[in-house]
Amino acid sequence: MIDWQIATVKAIKPETPEVKSFTLALPDWMKHRAGQHYDVRLTAEDGYQAQRSYSIASEPERAREIDLTIERLADGEVSTYFHDVLAVGDRVELRGPIGGYFVWEAALNAPLLLIAGGSGVVPLMSMLRHRRAARAINPTRLLFSSRTPDDAIYFDELEKLRAANDGLEIFYTFTRERPPEWKGYARRIDNAMLNEVAKPLGKSARVFICGPTALVENAANGLVQIGIKPNQIKTERFGPTGT
Amino acid sequence: MNESKMDLNRELMVDGNAVAGLLQEIFAIEMTATPTECANCGNAAEVGALQAYTQAPGAVLRCPACESVMIRIVQTPNHIYFDARGAVRLTLPREKK
Incomplete structure (x- = not known):
């Protein structure tokens, strides 16, 4: 069972004007498969929650941390928070890695x-x-x-x-x-x-x-x-x- | 399908993969690679390959071949309603001991 955990923002890298990559350090890191995602959950003070899925950008070979690359959507509840509010050292709640369908492994030696x-x-x-x-x-x-x-x-x-x-x-x-x-x-x-x-x-x-x-x-x-x-x-x- | 001919509902469609987290919460195992079969047309597909509509009070998974509703999931504060009458079966992996 995958539980929610609190990750710490380790680095933020702008990729394009609307896209940034966030390096997140995970206390309960688990090796992912390329193509999997994490669910991210934000909770407001009044208890309102917004949840989105974001694909993992980094390779499974990198231990204890992942990169999520997120596009800022003008009306996005979660992506605007990541882009406009989140800073290095901040904490964010997520669960994963999730998904077993859209995954590729190098051992599958096909074109x-x-x-x-x-x-x-x-x-x-x-x-x-x-x-x-x-x-x-x-x-x-x-x-x-x-x-x-x-x-x-x-x-x-x-x-x-x-x-x-x-x-x-x-x-x-x-x-x-x-x-x-x-x-x-x-x-x-x-x-x-x-x-x-x-x-x-x-x-x-x-x-x-x-x-x-x-x-x-x-x-x-x-x-x-x-x-x-x-x-x-x-x-x-x-x-x-x-x- | 021609892009200009796509209606809004079709554009909102995502894949079964999009509800992977919710399914894992319900079944406690990874579910998107699970084989399933449509009760209407018999098409076999993995859960991750189903058509998913998630921008509603519940999530609806449809058959990628005939578009019949296969699975509906609605969450309330105290319950999760899981209706899979449109799927003949879900084949879950058994944990090896």
Whole structure:
């Protein structure tokens, strides 16, 4: 049984204008599996509680602490508290790790396709960090859709992971604003793009898709149309964009 | 499904994964990798793959194939109401001794 515990904020790192990573030290740390999440609970003085689930961004190999990467949503009860109020040394209540469905382990030595929209990249980043820490070399491709280059969370670290030359390839697509001289994708994920990115991995690829519900639906349906079996595709939808 | 054709309810849909914490509170074990079967169409899926609607007083889990309601969970201050009449079964792992 997983119980609620009180974590201490150890570090706060801005990732993009709307996204920060929070390093939390856990008194009852338990090794997680890449893709799992924690439930976070805030309690007001009058007893009112707000609860949200946040994906773990860090790799399981890191002991006693986790990173949660959280996007600030304008009307979000919990995300605004994290962004605007929480400081290093503060305490926060959470329980986890939770979930056994949307998880990947490096021991599963099959081609891996990761598709992310916006902050949907967070659980996939845990998988990529785990992959690196476990020195896996399975063919892996990340297709990452962001509105603008400034919104691409973890960009610098992703470029470093790519430079390790261990079988990881990364494809960005920018839907609103592209870098100057950009020759990559600059549109929403569509079947032509899925075909180009997925095909070289073959039909046995394991697929994880995380992002706004509309993006996840499109990507999952598109992959089935190009011949990937539905039971190889795992999805984590986080609802409409901007809520 | 075309993005422009998606209605609001569909956009609010998340995955069974979203209620993983609540299910673990009820069953005391991880439940999202649990196999289940739809009572309406017979589709087999893991709980984590069900369609979940959580922005309501309760949580509703639907079959990803036929969209029939499989599981409803409502929490009140003193009780949790768990209605799984739309699921033929949930197959729980037995702890090895």
